[in-house]
Amino acid sequence: MAYAIQVTDVNKGEGFLLLTEDNADFQRFDTFEEADDFNYEFEQTLEDGLSSAVVEFN
Numbered sequence: 001m002a003y004a005i006q007v008t009d010v011n012k013g014e015g016f017l018l019l020t021e022d023n024a025d026f027q028r029f030d031t032f033e034e035a036d037d038f039n040y041e042f043e044q045t046l047e048d049g050l051s052s053a054v055v056e057f058n
Helices: 032-043
Strands: 002-009 014-017 050-057
Touching (some): 032 050
Antiparallel strands (some): 002 014, 002 050
């Protein structure tokens, strides 16, 4: 199983998966711990009204 970061616009209720820097694919992580560590830092960069969470990615 892999993990990804889901970003949600809390005002619109819309969510999407985070892409890699080159936008070629979804950003995937092999373990929950890797995804959670990345998300902790990533969440600090989000604008107001956006949130992020680790989700399972198949």
